[in-house]
Amino acid sequence: MNTKYIDLINQTFDFPQEEFKLEEKTLQFHDVDLMELVEQYGAPLKFSYLPQISNNINKAKGWFAKAIKENKYKGKYNYCYCTKSSHFKHVLNEALKNDIHIETSSAFDIDIVESLKKEGKINNDTYVISNGFKRAQYVTNLARLINGGHQNCIPIIDNYEEIDLLSQEIEGKFNVGIRIASEEEPKFEFYTSRLGIGYKNIVPFYKNQIQNNKKVKLKMLHFFINTGIRDNAYYWNELSKCLKVYIALKRICPSLDSLNIGGGFPIKNSLAFDFDYEYMVNEIINQIKLACDEEEVKVPNIFTEFGSFTVGESGGAIYEVLYQKQQNDREKWNMINSSFITTLPDTWAINKRFIMLPVNRWHDSYERVLLGGLTCDSDDYYNSEQHMNAIYLPKYNKDKPLYIGFFNIGAYQETIGGFGGLQHCLIPSPKHILIDKDADGNITTELFSEQQKSEDLLKILGYAD
Structure with missing residues (x-):
């Protein structure tokens, strides 16, 4: 037996x-x-x-490189690490060996960024994508970083007041992104994410606060859903809605050149785990290219913010x-x-x-x-x-x-x-x-x-x- x-x-x-x-x-x-x-x-x-941190980073970079080549996609790919998943120095040191960028979510994250810059782990060419609801200390720290020459720091606008708050403290011109408030799956207790600005309000918001603002340039549209990247109708529907917003914005905003699809790659939680990462990456790139080509709009550079996928399996x-x-x-x-x-x-x-x-x-x-x-x-x-x-x-x-x-x-x-x-x-x-x-x-x-x-x-x- x-x-x-x-x-x-x-x-x-x-x-x-x-x-x-x-x-x-x-x-x-x-x-x-x-x-x-x-x-x-x-x-x-x-x-x-x-070592598993580097392994997963390079797997993802490989999947995107292959998809970009196979789809003859003309945008670039940038891998960002979502620091809130684990802020420990040993994690950042390992991740940053792999020519990546970082995403932040709070004021103290910027102190970590400045520490990493002093040690030469990152430089002004490193993208710092700054999400989260921004109030006094976070705004002050972002302004300090940008005023110090880090133009690749891109605050992602989460609400209608943040443009003014940032403008008051940032001395020169600066780049921003806008986060889409995605609609949640039906099983959620609420319909729309509390983070970001609603689909229908993004173009009016751009016209009212950014289009004629000589100090601010829109570079990125940020898209993320709580359930992460999954091969289901909900994910593809939300991505399609996001691309419609990107195309509408791109027509009136030449400086917009990047789409951030957030994070949400699943990690192995069972010996029976089965997820076709390569297929998902290829299909995401394919869908973005098809939507842009159909509307005769230049495809965006792609950013991801993988947190759990980067560090979880270590x-x-x-x-x-x-x-x-x-x-x-x-x-x-x-x-x-x-x-x-x-x-x-x-x-x-x-x-x-x-x-x-x-x-x-x-x-x-x-x-x-x-x-x-x-x-x-x-x-x-x-x-x-x-x-x-x-x-x-x-x-x-x-x-x-x-x-x-x-x-x-x-x-x-x-x-x-x-x-x-x-x-x-x-x-x-x-x-x-x-x-x-x-x-x-x-x-x-x-x-x-x-x-x-x-x-x-x-x-x-x-x-x-």
């Missing part, structure tokens, strides 16, 4: 996969021996496999199963030595699912379980996988420690979880490891941050100096 965990995986998925394989009966992630990581650093831990977390509780005849709870609410907040807040696999004991028999976190909150649990309404793991054995990994968690989890701050029930943040490759291709590891100590939390709470 095929009763081992490895049999379950082999019967359910194509395995091994590009990033996952077994070596000496333990799980490898991009050739990183995860049990060795646990033995060296302990668990719980989080890790960032930095991250992982490893926990130890501490104990098993059988609460009734059917449910077994495997208790991990951390908390889902604090370390993987998207699993709790938006019911997001990540790839979950055991690190060891793949050749043991398996059982169906629920996973529980250490907090006293009833919502601190994880109970299903993306591919099935259940979790199966090697059977609990108190004499044989079981370690489990969650993968592709590199986007948003640290910032939403409040890295370095208070955690729910004062469960400490785990240590964080950076994994890289040296010049010879050998795996290297570095401790980025220690697990939080009680003194760290007591200081925040005012109990210690």
Whole structure:
């Protein structure tokens, strides 16, 4: 009988996969021996496999280059990294190795931009696409950057007041973009995004505030939808509406030369994940070209702002199963030595699912379980996988420690979880490891941050100096 965990995986998925394989009966992630990581650093831990950031950037750049060539598209492509996905320096340093640009969303982002400029990581040729609702500090910081010579900083106008606010502080001429307030899918609780300016209002807004304003030049139209880039009728319909606005604007605005299609590439959330990125890129380029050619309008340069796609697949977390509780005849709870609410907040807040696999004991028999976190909150649990309404793991054995990994968690989890701050029930943040490759291709590891100590939390709470 095929009763081992490895049999379950082999019967359910194509395995091994590009990033996952077994070596000496333990799980490898991009050739990183995860049990060795646990033995060296302990668990719980989080890790960032930095080379995957460059891998994904170059995959996307390759897809767009191929689509542009095949469609004889005359515009250029610019890859931007959406910094809000992960602001950490090690992430930006890795991403910026690949001749890319960046997208910002708040005032403090501009401080990071200026720090990167001082270090020579970016320069005045780097596009800084600045989204978000802009008020005093954000406007001041953008003005400082542009007044300092960074003309490739393009504030994306989100509301009707921002042109005036920026004009008051920016000394010379400056470029802007306009964000389209896209219509949301029917399942949303609202019809139109709170971000940007409505489709029907964009041309009048341009005529009223930009067309005769000698200080401001419109360079970019920004299009993004919450559900991201998907091959469905909703996405193609919204893109078509966006292109109609672009064409109408281009007819009266010669300076408009760029279309920003935002972000939203999905990342792998299951071993059964299947998404044809190359097809989607080719079809997007094709649709833009067809629409522009039909109206005899020059095609725009294309910008994207990939955040989760850039950094998500670089991250992982490893926990130890501490104990098993059988609460009734059917449910077994495997208790991990951390908390889902604090370390993987998207699993709790938006019911997001990540790839979950055991690190060891793949050749043991398996059982169906629920996973529980250490907090006293009833919502601190994880109970299903993306591919099935259940979790199966090697059977609990108190004499044989079981370690489990969650993968592709590199986007948003640290910032939403409040890295370095208070955690729910004062469960400490785990240590964080950076994994890289040296010049010879050998795996290297570095401790980025220690697990939080009680003194760290007591200081925040005012109990210690």
